[in-house]
Amino acid sequence: MATEKKIRVLVAKPGLDSHDRGAKVVARALRDAGMEVIYTGLRQTAEQIVETALQEDVDVIALSILSGAHTVLFPRIMELAKKKKLDDVLVFAGGIIPQEDVPALKKIGIAEVFGPGTPTDALVKFVRENVRTKK
Amino acid sequence: MPLSQIEQLIKGVVKGDRRSIAKTISLIENDMPEAQKVVSLLYPHTGKAHIIGVTGPLGSGKSTLIEKIAKEIRKSRKTVGIVAVDPTSPFSGGAFLGDRVRMQDLSTDEGVFIRSMATRGSMGGIAEATKDAVNVLDASGKDIIIVETVGAGQTEVDVIKIAQTVVVVLAPGLGDEIQAIKAGIMEIGNIFVVNKADLENVDKAVGAIEAMLEMNTTKKDWKPPVVKTIAIMGEGIIELVEKINQHKVYLDSGAILVQSRQRIEIELEEAVKRKLTEVILDNLKRREEFSELVDKILAKKTDPYSAADVLLEGKLKKYKDN
Numbered sequence: 001m002a003t004e005k006k007i008r009v010l011v012a013k014p015g016l017d018s019h020d021r022g023a024k025v026v027a028r029a030l031r032d033a034g035m036e037v038i039y040t041g042l043r044q045t046a047e048q049i050v051e052t053a054l055q056e057d058v059d060v061i062a063l064s065i066l067s068g069a070h071t072v073l074f075p076r077i078m079e080l081a082k083k084k085k086l087d088d089v090l091v092f093a094g095g096i097i098p099q100e101d102v103p104a105l106k107k108i109g110i111a112e113v114f115g116p117g118t119p120t121d122a123l124v125k126f127v128r129e130n131v132r133t134k135k
Numbered sequence: 136m137p138l139s140q141i142e143q144l145i146k147g148v149v150k151g152d153r154r155s156i157a158k159t160i161s162l163i164e165n166d167m168p169e170a171q172k173v174v175s176l177l178y179p180h181t182g183k184a185h186i187i188g189v190t191g192p193l194g195s196g197k198s199t200l201i202e203k204i205a206k207e208i209r210k211s212r213k214t215v216g217i218v219a220v221d222p223t224s225p226f227s228g229g230a231f232l233g234d235r236v237r238m239q240d241l242s243t244d245e246g247v248f249i250r251s252m253a254t255r256g257s258m259g260g261i262a263e264a265t266k267d268a269v270n271v272l273d274a275s276g277k278d279i280i281i282v283e284t285v286g287a288g289q290t291e292v293d294v295i296k297i298a299q300t301v302v303v304v305l306a307p308g309l310g311d312e313i314q315a316i317k318a319g320i321m322e323i324g325n326i327f328v329v330n331k332a333d334l335e336n337v338d339k340a341v342g343a344i345e346a347m348l349e350m351n352t353t354k355k356d357w358k359p360p361v362v363k364t365i366a367i368m369g370e371g372i373i374e375l376v377e378k379i380n381q382h383k384v385y386l387d388s389g390a391i392l393v394q395s396r397q398r399i400e401i402e403l404e405e406a407v408k409r410k411l412t413e414v415i416l417d418n419l420k421r422r423e424e425f426s427e428l429v430d431k432i433l434a435k436k437t438d439p440y441s442a443a444d445v446l447l448e449g450k451l452k453k454y455k456d457n
Binding site for chain 2: 005030031034052057
C-alpha cells in the first residue's frame with residue numbers, strides 16, 4: 001500500500017506521425033507538475049491506446065496528432081473508450097487540428113483541443129480543473 | 136466503498152477481468168481506505184504465479200528484453216503480467232513512465248497485462264505498492280509475472296523481496312563488470328544476461344561475471360548461468376526462457392519454501408513498520424510536544440535521540456521488559 005493519489009495521464013500518438021517532439025514536451029510538463037505520465041511511443045492504433053488507458057487506469061488521455069487523421073481516428077478511439085467503460089476519463093487533444101474540426105470533436109467527447117504554442121501551464125491548469133473523480 | 140462493491144471487484148480480478156485488475160491496483164496504490172480489505176480478500180488467491188524480477192543498469196535493455204521474454208512465453212499459451220517501475224521525481228513528485236514504448240506489440244495481446252508504476256518515494260528500485268500489484272496479477276491467474284525495476288545500483292535491491300527468480304541484465308561497455316562487484320548484484324542474481332551481445336567486449340563482460348560468480352564462496356545448489364542476448368534481434372531469448380523455467384523447477388524442488396518463508400517474514404515486518412508509522416509516529420508528530428522538542432534541538436538544549444526518548448516515554452515499556 002502506498003501514498004497519495006497522483007493524476008495519471010496517457011500521452012498517446014495515434015496514426016502515422018513521424019515525430020513526437022510536441023507530445024514529449026507535454027509529457028514533461030505534466031510530469032513536472034507532479035503527474036504520472038505514461039507514454040507509449042509513435043504509431044499507436046485506437047485499440048492500443050484504449051487498452052493501455054484501461055490497464056493503466058488513467059485519469060486523462062492526451063491525444064497528439066499531426067497527420068490530419070484525427071477525423072477518422074478520434075471517433076474510433078472515443079467509441080472504443082465508451083465500449084470499455086472509460087467514461088470517467090478526461091480526453092483532450094493537441095497538434096495540428098484545424099479550428100473548424102473542433103466542434104465535431106467536442107461532440108464526440110474530446111473536452112478541449114489545444115493548438116501548437118499553447119503554454120504548458122494552460123494544459124496543466126486545464127487538467128487539474130477538469131480531471132474527473134473516479135468511481 | 137460498500138463491501139458489495141469490493142467483493143465485485145475481487146470477483147472480477149479472480150475472473151481475470153482487466154478493468155477490475157486495473158481498478159484494484161489503483162485502489163491499493165492510492166492507499167484507499169478499502170485497500171487493506173481488498174488485499175486480505177485477494178491473498179488466498181495468490182501464490183500460483185512464477186514471479187520474475189528483472190533488474191540492471193539503465194540502458195542495458197531491460198524493457199526490450201522483457202517484451203521478447205513475454206512473447207516467447209506466450210507461445211506456450213501461458214499468461215503474463217508485467218509491472219514496470221520508473222522513478223518518481225523527488226522535486227516534482229511526477230514521473231515519466233515510458234517502459235511501454237518498448238512493449239507496444241503486447242498491448243493488445245489479451246494474455247498480457249502491463250502496468251506502469253512510479254516509485255513514489257521508495258528508494259529500493261520498486262514501489263511500495265509493487266508487491267500488491269503483483270498479488271493482484273497473481274490472483275487474476277497470470278502464470279508468469281515480470282517486474283521491471285528502476286535500475287540496479289547499490290541500493291536498488293528490493294526486487295529480491297518480491298521476486299522468486301531474479302534476472303540481472305547487463306550490457307558490455309557500461310562499466311558493468313566493476314559496478315556489479317560494488318553493488319552486491321552478484322548475490323541477488325539467479326540468472327545473468329549480457330544483452331547487446333553484438334557490441335564489443337561482450338566476451339570480456341561474460342568472463343568478468345563468471346569470474347565473480349566463481350569467487351562467491353557460499354555453497355549454493357543453483358549455479359547462476361550467464362546468457363548472451365541481442366534482445367532487439369530476438370537472439371538468445373529461447374535460451375534465457377529455458378533457464379528461467381529451469382530455475383522454477385529448481386525452486387519447486389524445495390528451495391522455494393525457504394525463499395517464500397524469508398520473503399513473507401520481510402513482508403510481515405514491513406507491514407508492522409507501516410502500521411507503527413501510521414498509528415504511533417503520525418500521532419506523535421501531531422502533538423505540540425513534538426514541535427517543542429524540535430525547537431529545543433535547534434537551540435541545542437537536547438539531541439534527537441534524547442528527544443525521541445521523551446516522546447516515547449512510557450510507551451515502549453511493555454516491549455522492553457520482554
